[in-house]
Amino acid sequence: MKAMLGSPGTVSGLVLRTGQCLFAAASIGVMASAMGFSSYTAFCYLIASMGLQLLWSFGLACLDVYALRIKSDLQNSVLVSLFVVGDWVTATLSLAAACSSAGIAVLYSRDLDFCKAQMHIPCNRFQLSIALAFVTWFLIAISSHVMFWILASV
Secondary structure, three states: OOOOOOOOOOHHHHHHHHHHHHHHHHHHHHHHHOOOHHHOHHHHHHHHHHHHHHHHHHHHHHHHHHHHHHOOOOOOHHHHHHHHHHHHHHHHHHHHHHHHHHHHHHHHHHHOOHHHHOOOOOHHHHHHHHHHHHHHHHHHHHHHHHHHHHHHHO
8 A cells, every 4th residue: 555645654644643733732722721711612612622632633643653663554454444433533523613613703703793892702812712723623634534545445
């Protein structure tokens, strides 16, 4: 099997997983630092989803580091099947969390002008955290598609 960009056990796969970890952690950090985020269910769901994404991506990044150190091939059908299911589940949860949070942010900032009326609500932090979550989702979507094509060829 020809190695694809972003496949498990490669440097590009490690870079992709590291990016997922960093953006998920940044999304969590920005949202957690925003005062009053816990009053909104969608924002709590975003933190939970990004936390799961962080754990999943960190685990696979550690596996990539291990595979690179011992020069092992991670492209067997059982492992790739696990990676595909995990990537698709976390990608779906991440997209749902980012979209629901974006819906709340748009409702409050544009439709209701809630952010202008009540200046103590950190709408900019909410929006930054949501943008970081969408970047995380984009990276996990790339991983999901790579894993799917590897599974099809294994």
